[in-house]
Amino acid sequence: xxxxxxxxxxxxxxxxxxxxxxxxxxxxxxxxxxxxxxxxxxxxxxxxxxxxxxxxxxxxxxxxxxxxxxxxxxxxxxxxxxxxxxxxxxxxxxxxxxxxx
Numbered sequence: 001x002x003x004x005x006x007x008x009x010x011x012x013x014x015x016x017x018x019x020x021x022x023x024x025x026x027x028x029x030x031x032x033x034x035x036x037x038x039x040x041x042x043x044x045x046x047x048x049x050x051x052x053x054x055x056x057x058x059x060x061x062x063x064x065x066x067x068x069x070x071x072x073x074x075x076x077x078x079x080x081x082x083x084x085x086x087x088x089x090x091x092x093x094x095x096x097x098x099x100x101x
Contacts (some may be wrong), residue, residue, distance in 0.1 A: 005044055019049035023049060026058060037064055052093040059089055 008021045039062050045055035054099030063082045070078030 002040060005041060005055075005086065009048075018044040019055060022048065023054050023058075026055070030058070030062075035065070038062065046089075046092075050092060051096050056093055060086060063089070075089060079086040 004025055005022065008018060008025065011018070011021075013021065021091050022041045022045035026038040029035075029038035029041060035049065039059065042055040042059045042062070046059065049055075066083035067079055067086070070076075070082060
């Protein structure tokens with residue numbers, strides 16, 4: 001895994017603070033066009049603090065872009081992979097809103 005992500009995860013911060021640090025790191029990666037590293041940050045952020053917010057929105061955008069690229073490349077397996085990830089994230093967000101998780 002990415003050493004910067006590991007460093008954040010090992011700080012022992014409260015869940016929301018950990019997620020905020022991962023979100024900020026993800027934004028820096030995205031600004032540098034390192035989408036894969038940004039996605040990894042936002043996925044870890046969701047693991048730390050699963051409430052709907054910044055990380056979920058960024059993941060949705062990034063995964064939709066990846067799904068589009070797979071579609072244009074004729075990669076049906078890639079389209080399915082990202083579609084499943086998007087559906088699961090949408091369900092997680094709905095559940096968090098519905099049940100306050």
